[in-house]
Amino acid sequence: MADTVSRQAGTLHLASLSTRLAELRTQVRRRHGFVDRIALALHDPDSGRLTTLIDPDHAKLQSLGAGYPVADLRALAALADDGKTHLLDAPAIGAVDHEASRLWAGYRSSLAHPVTVDDKLLGLLLFDSRTPDVFDTRTVEDLGIYAHLLATIVSQELTSVQMMVGGLRLARNLAHLRDIETGAHLDRMSHYARLIAREIAGPNGFDNDFVEHVFLFAPLHDVGKVGIPDCILLKPGKLSDGERRIMDGHVALGVDMVDRMIRDFGLGRLPQLALLRNIVAHHHEYLDGSGYPNGLGAASIPLEARIVAAADVLDALCCTRSYKKAWPMRDALAEVSRMSGTRLDPQCVDALLRCRDEVEAIHDHFELPAERHP
Ligand SMILES: [Fe+2]
Ligand SMILES: [Fe+2]
The missing domain is CATH 3.30.450.40 (GAF domain)
Incomplete structure (x- = not known):
């Protein structure tokens, strides 16, 4: 990797x-x-x-x-x-x-x-x-x-770009140590994201460079969770409203980290990093405006963030969480297609459905280890 x-x-x-x-x-x-x-x-x-x-x-x-x-x-x-x-x-x-x-x-x-x-x-x-x-x-x-x-x-x-990516990966891995997202989740969701990007980049006027950057940056979507206290991050039960607000703050924390690293490494001139920033900032926004932190509508959510949202939701459904069992892929895909057009971009959902075999192969390849979520 x-x-x-x-x-x-x-x-x-x-x-x-x-x-x-x-x-x-x-x-x-x-x-x-x-x-x-x-x-x-x-x-x-x-x-x-x-x-x-x-x-x-x-x-x-x-x-x-x-x-x-x-x-x-x-x-x-x-x-x-x-x-x-x-x-x-x-x-x-x-x-x-x-x-x-x-x-x-x-x-x-x-x-x-x-x-x-x-x-x-x-x-x-x-x-x-x-x-x-x-x-x-x-x-x-x-x-x-x-x-x-x-x-x-x-x-x-x-070297500076590698340092930046390395630094963010390090932060992400630290978060991983605290068991927010397992490595397998990040592997799977980034491969789903790459697959979706590959399918829809062309029609949206993007090239292969875009696809590879989506793949590179997708696993960093939750990098801001590094800044969330353990008592909230690892809480097995339901979060209170106040705790939920703090948890949702991982988006703003992540954007802050990315901005600081871009500034510290002097990487402002690299346009591809806007893509990373968009993924971190908007991966919880939904087409119908029901997402967070800004309740953006369809037209305002960058394509890379819509791709990562679809990939992340699909894999989250297939993962075991403290409050739910892992869903079989068939059910997860059915749920994702129910969200098509309201929460998730239909282009992204269609790409997943169209490439169902590949999606299943990715799922099976990065086999769920004994997930440590309680
Ligand atoms: Fe997130
Ligand atoms: Fe995730």
Whole structure:
């Protein structure tokens, strides 16, 4: 799970990185007009391949299909682990296989600079030209300086986002230690959320990046429960009105935590974090305005929060609680469809019903451990 999180966190910095790459390209082109593209190919540590490209000319992450194995690239251009810039000329690019040709389609020479953090390869910063053999020694030295600068920014960016996600996960895990939500609940609900997001992102004008961020942030929806006193959080019986008000305050506490972390880590420029904030702030709002804390109506509840609400409700029904038994999936889905259009977004409910087999597979995969709810 930790691996998945860090991998997903790697996509968070897309927007700000794209902007920085574009800025760098403007500067570089003033001195070296033949540099046609500056892009960042992200390295997937699990497969050892370059799988994704951040190119400022494209608003979205570009998938490189199965990806290009870095090991092959090393052999090809003597790209060593020494953190230095390496030159690929036209014949070398011509020699790379079909998958890699996606990476360099239309380019005839390329300068590749590894971006590393703690000796781990995060990706390759590429300076590409449509002209063959344009990188002479002086250009390589000059671009090396820019490359170093950007490599530092990239690694800082990535590290700070990972710190943020790590910090919130830590907080969530502390809450978990206090037995608010079991890990299995968070695993299941985040997979349901990803499934719903995958089904409805396209029709709502969102891309795969949105889907993965929903998945990354969904388990943090109740992070604010860390601030709720044990006597209320762990109370086996029904809460009094006063206790209920305090309990409901977990939403405001969570928003506060997220805002503070965004501020402390200087991450305000990362637009994807608005999605995290929306999930934390609005996961208890219902379409008909009967939710809390703000009683928002359908039009005001962000899609990511509606997705998480549906996923969370479905799994809550399937969990054992102090006041109820775990419902069988069939009954839980029937209940969720009763809530469709009033409390829950029909698009989300329909996605769950449409993918019933997958929903059941997720449920069975993250089998309920002996839940510690009394
Ligand atoms: Fe909550
Ligand atoms: Fe939950």
